[in-house]
Amino acid sequence: MNPSNIFAEKIALPLGDLFMKQSVASSLKFLMLSQWWSKDQLVNYQNLKLKELVKHAYRNVPYYKDLFYKNDISPDEIKCKEDLKKIPILTKEIIRKNIKSGDLIAKNIRNNKLVHASSSGSTGEPLKYYTTNYAYGFNLACAIRAWYWMGYQLGDRYVKISQYDRSKTKQIQDFLNNSKYLPAKELNEEYFKLIVKSINSYKPKIIRGYPDQMLFLSNYIKANNLDVYTPHALTTTGSTLRKSTRDRIESVFGVPIYDAYRCEGGANVSQCENRESFHSSVEYAITEITSKGKEVNYGEKGYLITTDLQNLAVPFIRYDTQDIVTKGTEECSCGRNLMTISKIDGRDSDFLITPSGKFLIDVQFDGWFPEVASVDQYQIYQKYRDLIIIRLVVNEIFDKKEENRILSYWQKYIGLDTKVEIEILKDIPLTKSGKRRYLIRDKSIILPF
Ligand SMILES: [Zn+2]
Structure with missing residues (x-):
């Protein structure tokens, strides 16, 4: 441990907790011990x-009181993971409806103690x-523990290639934690050049980003034959890491990627140092992997259903993430008894490409639309190479002004070589497998790789 690690762990993190009224430091301390607990513990x-x-949910959350009553469930019956099967699945639609009515919000938690959260990554509709x-x-401590698995320690230099701007408070935290956020608002040379320059001067131990952003950055580095600093490891999250993407990024940076999966409802899943499979943070959430309502066997695919054990404000009990994963074998050679998942199968970002060759990926839209209060659902459909249709399901606060605002933002963002149109729909249907697609590129538009 060097002085910056000691400073980050003993001073910066506890101070940050005090300031943000969080408890990352004590949670991390707990998780570093519990990861070696026996299965029984x-x-x-x-x-x-x-x-x-x-x-708590039965006493304080009207939605669950009603659900248990209608299904003749007594809260005393639910004692373990197997008992959870008695409780009906929670869907995004149910959450949206019952957040609006207030029925899914715990009555014993004061309004000023509620912290806004929103779904991220490529899964799900904008869910607040x-x-x-x-x-x-x-939850953050679970993510930090997984960074330790790849050789990171608090205080080590860390770079996140990000879609978002950082608030002033976060920038102070970044400074204290030795982390740097590099914007990649657009996947173009201007941003890539800056990112490579910053990585080379900052020399981070870990670089983190969305798979598709990292892929395009790697392609840029390779195409221009640039020298890039070799970090200790890379980590990705936000969409499925395809094998071809992993291979390309790892070959350009010369170090392994540790992939991770996060979603609303508490699933916090990361690869350990062996990278054989993923571990679910079982201290944060219970993960079920089901097919046709039944837990699958090792090696089989199923839907990831999560129960958040820590969020008492809006209890997610048996939340269907709509993501498909493969159940791992019972044991990992690292010796941890945390549940394993061998593959994240379900999420797949699509790509769009404009006439000038500019790529558009899911996270660019996903970082924007969830914040638009007048839009309930969206889907981006590229009909021709020079025509992109933004399909929207809107609510009562949507009007012409909002339409113009959305249109002008995306027209400017996508570029003048592509016509951008808005189409208002009553509903955006799911695919046959029940997934929602956010980006659809017409089959006639071929990618150059
Ligand atoms: Zn392991």
Whole structure:
């Protein structure tokens, strides 16, 4: 441990917690120990948290009180993961409706203690809900623990290639934590040049980004035969890491990628140092992997259903993420008894390409539309190479002014060589497999790779 690690762990993180009213430091300390617990210890901890959660939800959350009553479930019956099967699945649609009515928000938590949260990554429609400072910090600590698995320690230099601007408070935190956020608002030479220059001067231990951003950055580095600093490791999250993408990025940077999967409802899944499979943070959430309502066997694919054990503000009990994963074998050679997932199958960002060769990926839209209050659903359809249609399902606060604002933002963003149109729909149907596609490129438009 060098002085910057000691400063980050002993001073910066606890101070940050105090300032943000979080408890990342104590949660991380707990998680660094619990990762080596026996299977029984982990199951006992989950059962304890589950019983507390179910009792809390029944007492304080109208949606669950009603659900349990209608399905003749007593909260005392739910004692372990297997008992969860008695509780009907929670969907995004149910959450949206019951957040609006207030029925999914715990009545015993004061409004000023609710922390806004929103779905991210390529899964799900824009979904707004609430969490608590404690749950937010615990979830963040699970992510930090996974960074330790790839050789990172708090205080090490860390770069995130980001779609978003950082708030002033976050910038202070970044400075104290030795982390740097590099914007890649557009996937073009201007941004890539700056990113490579910053990486080379900052010399980070870890670089983190969305797979598609990292892919385009790697292609740019390779095409221009640039020298790029070799970090200790790379980490990706936000969409499925295709094999071809992994191979290309790893060959350009010369180090391994540790992939991770996160989603609303508490699933916090990361590859350990062995990179054989992913571990689910079982202290944060219970993960079920089901097909036709039944838990699948090892090596089989199923839907990831998650129960958030820490967020008491809006309890996610048996939330269907609509993501498909493959259940891992019972044991990982790293020795941890945290549940394993061998593959994240379900999420796949699509690409659009404009006449000038500019690529558009899912995260660019996903970083914008969830913040637009007048839009409930969106889908981007590229009909011709020079025509992109933004399909929207809107609500009562949408008007002509909003339409013009959305249109002019995206016309400017996408470029004048492409006509951008808005189409208002009553609903955007799901695919046959029940997934929502955010980006659709007509089959006639061929990508150059
Ligand atoms: Zn492992």
